[in-house]
Amino acid sequence: MIMMFGDAATMYETQSAEYIKDMMTFMHGFYDELVQSGELVFAEGLVDSTQAKTVRIQNGLPVATDGPFAETKESLIGFWVVDVENEARAIELTSKVVACIQQPVELRRVGDAPPQE
Secondary structure (H helix, E strand, O other), X not given: OEEEEEOHHHHHHHOOHHHHHHHHHHHHHHHHHHHHHOOEEEEEEOOOHHHOEEEEEEOXXXXXXXXXXXXXXXXXXXXXXXXXXXXXXXXXXXXXXXXXXXXXXXXXXXXXXXXXX
């Protein structure tokens, strides 16, 4: 899973319109590349974390509060799940995203099934 973290509000405040346009063009092209190569499982962009809800149990009942779980400005903003031949290919793909956005991108293998009892 290739995961991008960020904050849409900060991006719009700190980046130029040209950067945002170029990034969106890249994202669409990257998606198309993954579809063409047959490596895309699925991908989604997420709404800004200001629209998130965190659900906790309080006094035995679920309670939803506004905002993301983490007390941080940046949160998961989009991801691609890919099915690639090896880790080297996953790193190659992730590097393309990093080159575009000039920020770290997290790459994590989807876990195996839980142990059988």
